Amino acid sequence: MKFHRLLAQAVPAVAVLMTLPAQAHNAWFQPSKTVLNVDQWVTVDAGASTEPFVKDHAPLRLDHLRVTAPDGSTVEPQNPSTGRVRSTFDLQLLQAGTYKIALQNQGMAASWEENGQGKRWPPRGQPFTAEGFAKAVPKNAANLSVMEFLSRIETYVTAGKPGGVALKPSGKGLELVPVTDFNDLFTDEPATFQLLLDGKPAAGQAVEIIADGIRYRDAVNAIELTTGEDGRFTVQWPSPGLYWMSASAQDSAAQAPATRRRSSYTGVFEVLSP
16 A cells, blocks of 8 residues: 555645537546545546547536545535536545545436437436326337436545445446555556446446546557456556546346436546556
């Protein structure tokens, strides 16, 4: 464990703002740092952009933001604000241990054809309800597809030594659990994680990892890995910095009226020099 080196260095950091033309969207958190002392503050940016961490498209809404403290209690973020290309909030770490910062979205979406035109329901920002579905979607809709979705976006910060119950999996959808502590990541040490689907090892699952700084290099240089039978995979970090990790899976374990389910996990991790 190398936390004695980090605690002495725990001072505020500033996130750099960048703008680029908007295209597709990857959601991300960007913490100012992830290893601190008790009572210190962390600032977190949240956005969606073509390239992770590049603030060029849209903010993440904080309505469903949940911060879980090491003892399992919910912590209210301070100074939340939403701008044109990012949201931001502050968090004071009053307990020793690991905090989980998460946005979770769950619902259903329907698509079908009507008079030769594609239709979708519900509209963006409107919840899926059984009553609304029955009213909006024709009973004999052509090429009807109803998808259930569960997405998670998470990052983790630690005050002092890692620990606590914040990282306990819920057993629903795709989740990541640490074999190597989430906030004990260094370039000279491989890190191992386990991906779960509904609480069971997600075997043969593709995982994509992208380092920050895409704006300043010629290629994305994504790390592409596959989980083993036990859901585990190991990462050798090529350089220090923030890393965006993503995985998604589709299956038929959906609730009616959906027939397919899509689960996704996105995590952000800080890797330090030894």
